[in-house]
Amino acid sequence: MKLSKIIPLLLLCMQTAFTGQLQVVATYGYIGDIVQRIGKDRVEVVVLARGDYNPHIIIPKPSYIAKLRRADLLIINGGQLEIGWLPQIIKQANNGAVQPGERGFLDLSMHVHLIDVPTSVSRELGDVHPEGNPHFFMDPDNIPVIAKAITERLSELDPDNQAFYEANNKELYALWQRNMKVWEEKLKPFKGEKVIEYHKIFDYFLNRFGFTIAGTIEPLPGIPPTTKHIADIEKLIEREQVKFIFQDVYNPQDASSYLSKRLNVKLIVLPHDVGAVKEADNVFSVFDEIIRRITQ
Ligand SMILES: [Zn+2]
Structure with missing residues (x-):
């Protein structure tokens, strides 16, 4: 076969290999890791924020916009944790699929119970937790709740792989519960x-x-x-x-x-x-x- 015929074939194979993989953008590392554990090879995950930075004050890179432009799903922590840096990126990426309210937008804070929710919302004094404490990832009992929300959304966007996502979530749940017992014992x-x-x-x-x-x-x-x-x-x-x-x-x-x-x-x-x-x-x-x- 001539090289001129092989190259288009190769390109075609590369394209086929990537179709069907959901493109997921996660704001923080913990979200990216859970998505990867549930989606495995059916998803491609990009994490925006570096884990050693202040999660309230992430400095957006121009590359974030390109990443979000290609995404099928954007998963955020929510509870105003990203308020200082993400809205501008969403706007500039101009990707209709991942706008708030769309199926391609998942706000995890809507699935967990937030603590310290004030009776009146005010940023007057500079408080960066005006809607309650957004650091709910720090409760290990919230991980199965977050994983379930992610499993459901991946299944909704990619129903052909629903059984696959659910099986991975079940496996993660069992492993998480075993670890939780060990952690509880150590901290008693x-x-x-x-x-x-x-x-x-x-x-x-x-x-x-x-x-x-x-x-x-x-x-x-x-x-x-x-x-x-x-x-x-x-x-x-x-x-x-x-x-x-x-x-x-x-x-x-x-x-x-x-x-x-x-x-x-x-x-x-x-x-x-x-x-x-x-x-x-x-x-x-x-x-x-x-x-x-x-x-x-
Ligand atoms: Zn905070």
Whole structure:
């Protein structure tokens, strides 16, 4: 066969190999990992945000627009976590299939119970959690709920593979429940321990495993601490006999380090998403690593 005939044939084969693969864009690493576990080779997943960045303040790259332009499905965390960076990308990508309200748009926050939902919505004081705490991924019991929502949406967009997606979801569910038992066992001795966080990012995790949240170094979510607030936290740590300060990987650590050294409270830096630290490279290892760092 002549080369001139082989090349078009090859091109045709390459094209066929890619048809049928749903193009999914996920805003955060944890979403991408769950989609990959359910969709396996039937999906192509692109994650927009880097896991070691502040999820509220992702710096959009021009390449994000091209990625979204080709997408069949956009899956977001929601609860205003992406409000500062995603709307502009959606607008510029100009892809009718993934606009809010379309089947190609999935907002995970609509499927879980949000905590700290204020009675009146106001960003007046700069609070970056005006609709409640959006960091629900930190509750490991939310993973099966998220996985189910993703399974249903993939099945809706690609009904030929529904049984495949459902079987993968079932497998993920069983594996997740086994890990959950191990995590619960490891954290049993920590029930009731008092914790200070920098940002209200680990609340769902702390609530799930029975820690007590004594306070936060930020006076309001997204607002850096003042000297007065740090002095108040210092008194609170002594009064309440706080055992730990939990810090994320991206916020400044000087206030946490100061309090930790001065009052001899253990400061632990924890991952908040897939890719936040190198050990946390998937949804399972995020929780493995959080628990390893707390219990070691
Ligand atoms: Zn936040």
